[in-house]
Amino acid sequence: MSDIIYRVGVIGCGRKGTEHARAYVLNPRAEVVAAADSDPENLSLFGERFGVPTYANFQEMLRNEEIDIVSAVLPVSANYEVVMACADLGVKAICTEKPLASKLSDADAMVDECRRRGIKFGCGDLERNHEAYWRAKLIIDSGELGALRSISYYQGGGTQLSGGGCQNFSLMRLFAGDADVDFVIGWLTDDPWSEYDQGGSGYVRFVNGIEAFSHIRDTGRRGFELLCERGIIFSDNQFITMWKTSPDENHPTARSLERVDGVFSDTEGLHFGFGTIDDEGWERPGGRQRNTIQSMIDALDEDIEPRGNGDNGRNVLEMAIGWRESHRRGHVPVKLPLVDRSLRLFPVAGRMYNKKEVMGRDWYNKEMGRYKRA
């Protein structure tokens, strides 16, 4: 195992940037060495909390501090400019947040630029980065449950297809082996002609024949199911369970499914610890966030892609826009990749712009106070 300690610079010292930073601090292979933000108040609080030099100008930070990994945790409206400038200033890895962009062409440009320069590009603290889902993927890939045929999401589309919805699209892609999407069919909840984010449901067909159905309405079942020839893995978004049919049944039915214990934890949920306070007064960032940071470190150590890379960020944006295009054209199947790269999907204001301005100072200061008790 490498003993390099990666030097991390955080650009965007708001809510999620604080969470990223705390996860780096808790990782023995990383050190937060500097921070930059255009908001002096957020920057100063971050400097006090993490004891690092702060910069109003992120380019200056990159020139002065020999940064290996940048976590650019910004409103979506700032992502393109900052990611492209970081790539130009020679960092080794960039971890940005989701959604990657509002415009497909911006997502394309960021992914291409990072790839061209050999920069490890991560996008989003995603469910798909979670260790437990990679264990589930290993089981599926081992063939223990037979081939994966279909994926079902319950309450999958959420109210923001490019916000929370992209978590689901990212998991679909993970279990479909990151195969290309052949076509999508979608229904949006509000106005398909709007360019603003909204909920939706639909169908995704991958080129390898795996299909995913996403149900948006509330039912007694919440989470998602991986339906394999000889078994099922079900996640209720907290706990994962595995079910198998007996090997001697030729035509297994639901009644022949038996739960296999001891594969996934029954006591520690996927978000175990999240939101609780540690001995130093910090809110625990949760396993997923820590796995996201670890994945950036592994990408550099092993010269592999981060689990939720920029290409995934681009693809899930495209799947969301694809559902909208399908609805616009009368719910017809829409082939991906989309030809028109000028298509856009604007996330909700609180993701697109600084939350302090969108939600107001009182709400915001309370939120920022959450992360570290005095």
Ligand SMILES: NC(=O)c1ccc[n+]([C@@H]2O[C@H](COP(=O)([O-])OP(=O)(O)OC[C@H]3O[C@@H](n4cnc5c(N)ncnc54)[C@H](O)[C@@H]3O)[C@@H](O)[C@H]2O)c1
């Ligand atoms: N993966 C997840 O579960 C998850 C959860 C929450 C937020 N997010 C994403 O994280 C991003 C940030 O969200 P947040 O809640 O931390 O927002 P925030 O408003 O609290 O933080 C954004 C920070 O970026 C700074 N900033 C804006 N433009 C800048 C620029 N050009 N240069 C330097 N600093 C700049 C702002 O001043 C602010 O401090 C959003 O894209 C959001 O969608 C993801």
